[in-house]
Amino acid sequence: MSMENESYRGIWVFAEQRQGKLKDVAYELLAKGRELADSLKTELSAVCFGHGIDGVNELIAHGADKVYLVDSPDLADNQEDLYTRQLVELIQQYKPEIVLAGATAFGRAFIPRVAAILKTGLTADCTGLDIDAEQRLLRQTKPAFGGNVMAVITCPTRRPQMATVRPRVFKKNPPDGSRKGEIVRVDFDRERVTSRTRLLEFVEEFTETVRIEEADIIVAGGRGLSKGENFEMLRELASVMGAAVAASRPAVDEGWVPYSCQVGQTGKTVCPKLYIAVGISGAVQHLVGMQTSDIIVAINDDPNAPIFEVATYGIVGDLFKVVPMLTEKLKNQ
Amino acid sequence: MNIIVCLKQVPATTEVKIDPQTNTIIREGIKSIINPLDSYALEEGVRLKERCGGKVTALSMGPPQAEEALREAISLGADEAILLSDRAFAGADTWTTAYTLAAAIGKLGQYDIVICGRQTLDGDTGQVPPQLAEMLGVAFVAYVSKIEEIAPDRLRVQRMIEEGYEVIEAPLPAVITVVKEINVPRLPSLRGIARSKSAAIPVWGVQEIGIEPEMVGLSGSLTQVIKVFSPQRNRQGEVFQGELEGQVECLISRLKDAGVI
Numbered sequence: 207m208s209m210e211n212e213s214y215r216g217i218w219v220f221a222e223q224r225q226g227k228l229k230d231v232a233y234e235l236l237a238k239g240r241e242l243a244d245s246l247k248t249e250l251s252a253v254c255f256g257h258g259i260d261g262v263n264e265l266i267a268h269g270a271d272k273v274y275l276v277d278s279p280d281l282a283d284n285q286e287d288l289y290t291r292q293l294v295e296l297i298q299q300y301k302p303e304i305v306l307a308g309a310t311a312f313g314r315a316f317i318p319r320v321a322a323i324l325k326t327g328l329t330a331d332c333t334g335l336d337i338d339a340e341q342r343l344l345r346q347t348k349p350a351f352g353g354n355v356m357a358v359i360t361c362p363t364r365r366p367q368m369a370t371v372r373p374r375v376f377k378k379n380p381p382d383g384s385r386k387g388e389i390v391r392v393d394f395d396r397e398r399v400t401s402r403t404r405l406l407e408f409v410e411e412f413t414e415t416v417r418i419e420e421a422d423i424i425v426a427g428g429r430g431l432s433k434g435e436n437f438e439m440l441r442e443l444a445s446v447m448g449a450a451v452a453a454s455r456p457a458v459d460e461g462w463v464p465y466s467c468q469v470g471q472t473g474k475t476v477c478p479k480l481y482i483a484v485g486i487s488g489a490v491q492h493l494v495g496m497q498t499s500d501i502i503v504a505i506n507d508d509p510n511a512p513i514f515e516v517a518t519y520g521i522v523g524d525l526f527k528v529v530p531m532l533t534e535k536l537k538n539q
Numbered sequence: 540m541n542i543i544v545c546l547k548q549v550p551a552t553t554e555v556k557i558d559p560q561t562n563t564i565i566r567e568g569i570k571s572i573i574n575p576l577d578s579y580a581l582e583e584g585v586r587l588k589e590r591c592g593g594k595v596t597a598l599s600m601g602p603p604q605a606e607e608a609l610r611e612a613i614s615l616g617a618d619e620a621i622l623l624s625d626r627a628f629a630g631a632d633t634w635t636t637a638y639t640l641a642a643a644i645g646k647l648g649q650y651d652i653v654i655c656g657r658q659t660l661d662g663d664t665g666q667v668p669p670q671l672a673e674m675l676g677v678a679f680v681a682y683v684s685k686i687e688e689i690a691p692d693r694l695r696v697q698r699m700i701e702e703g704y705e706v707i708e709a710p711l712p713a714v715i716t717v718v719k720e721i722n723v724p725r726l727p728s729l730r731g732i733a734r735s736k737s738a739a740i741p742v743w744g745v746q747e748i749g750i751e752p753e754m755v756g757l758s759g760s761l762t763q764v765i766k767v768f769s770p771q772r773n774r775q776g777e778v779f780q781g782e783l784e785g786q787v788e789c790l791i792s793r794l795k796d797a798g799v800i
Contacts, residue, residue, distance in 0.1 A: 224702070286679065311700045314665050315681035322637065322670040327761035330633075330664035349770070350663050352553035355564060358766040402678040403709045406695070411703035419701070423799065447800060465699065465720070471663070474701065480799040490553070497772060501797055503790065509778075519793055520778035521786050531787045536800070539791075 214365040217243045220307035221254040231308030233268045233378035240269035245337045257282035266387030278394035286316040287401040294323050309370035321368050327361030328368040333375045352471050353494035374477035421450035423480045428454040430485020434462035443533045454492045470495035485525045488513025540593030541650040544584040546577035548608035549661045573608045576656025579717050582724040584654050585616035594618045614727035614735035625744030630757030637670035642750045653714040672714035684720040
């Protein structure tokens with residue numbers, strides 16, 4: 207490794223927030239980052255931009271030794287131009303050897319720009335991270351070809367080593383309020399950085415009541431539902447169980463449910479305690495979005511459907527009989 | 540309006556296998572197509588041209604056979620196409636791909652908008668467009684689901700995020716990526732097919748673009764693929780047997796035992 211690289215030390219987690227609320231992926235990355243930092247015997251820091259962010263101390267309770275906090279009204283919205291420049295400046299100043307960020311819509315749009323400016327390697331949408339301690343190399347595992355192929359990638363010569371990491375892949379640690387850490391406040395210099403793009407409006411789009419990213423139980427439907435009206439049956443089951451309703455891509459493409467419900471490669475990754483897949487055949491693109499769920503139940507009339515390969519429990523049968531029966535029995539419990 | 544659409548030729552399926560001997564992806568016998576999300580980018584480019592006038596240039600980096608994808612782009616409405624192909628480009632990561640595209644766009648000269656698909660079917664990174672925007676030094680908007688308005692110096696778009704959508708205004712020139720919700724790509728026209736057969740598609744290599752060979756392809760790449768493998772999955776789950784009602788009851792008792800309901 208070059209002398210220049212030797213001056214880079216420490217692991218950073220970009221802690222994304224939206225409207226002042228930290229996203230879960232920040233805590234998930236801190237759990238993994240803690241592990242990586244310990245094996246490198248180095249410090250773990252969180253970097254957080256925004257305005258009036260709730261619970262910055264939570265980042266320390268979840269594993270950070272230090273929090274670099276840039277708080278400014280200009281950063282209240284996730285303005286990519288401003289975030290890009292600010293993160294580049296901090297990295298150039300403090301020289302971390304590894305920078306991790308959530309592979310959210312926002313992270314995947316602005317982190318590549320940071321890497322481009324720093325002229326360093328970036329691996330997208332990682333599902334596995336480990337350390338080659340001897341060479342201080344981050345080994346990054348990412349799915350390609352919709353999850354049919356996994357690749358292990360390193361960034362041998364440039365620093366920092368950067369990765370976006372898929373939400374819900376790593377588990378967050380329970381917070382430890384007794385952990386001590388330092389909050390480093392950094393001033394935002396609005397004279398030096400300007401945003402070219404302007405956010406004019408935000409339109410929230412949710413038709414389902416429970417958000418799938420936060421749900422402990424998910425009831426998901428696929429092509430087997432045959433038509434949009436039949437999702438009503440799943441909503442009924444979900445309401446009995448306190449579950450969120452999700453869908454595979456075909457069901458979203460048919461317009462039966464909105465895109466915000468889509469689980470899979472081009473939708474969301476979820477990791478609930480219980481995932482009930484109804485009429486979902488289990489294309490690999492769907493499996494990569496839900497296969498780490500604690501318990502997976504598959505209900506499908508095709509015994510050869512690949513969903514049964516990842517299922518903890520399976521019922522081969524007509525979903526239009528199974529689902530109402532399940533709902534009814536749960537109601538009567 | 541000068542519109543550039545970047546597209547990539549990819550295998551027609553994601554059901555690929557890995558050769559255990561060479562540890563590489565078996566590409567033999569797999570048909571190639573325009574990356575599906577890139578066809579939405581092309582369609583949007585052609586629609587913009589129909590709305591504002593101008594020219595659509597399709598740009599692709601790849602092996603010589605990627606010319607087929609560019610001919611298809613012409614049949615679908617692109618006016619011109621340029622293939623960036625050179626042995627030196629092989630093995631490029633996202634940084635060197637963006638670098639090569641940026642240099643080629645620099646050589647093309649004046650442009651108003653660069654449209655790309657959100658991500659490719661094979662690499663799945665979505666990193667090239669934002670990196671390209673940064674290298675070109677222009678504004679960037681990802682996940683565009685609708686172009687609401689376009690003026691000579693700016694555009695207003697809707698872009699999808701997890702929670703809904705945002706309305707963003709950006710100055711031109713800009714790089715945008717599109718999602719499949721933006722349009723329904725057309726089929727090739729007869730005139731387009733005829734044009735695509737006769738169109739001359741220039742091939743630019745390191746010399747034509749004027750970049751150093753060590754800056755591109757594998758030698759310029761900042762990341763290294765050290766291993767590829769097929770993921771293992773198999774839970775050895777329990778598929779219930781017998782009467783449907785008994786199966787449902789069995790499921791409920793298992794879920795209760797696990798403490799999830």
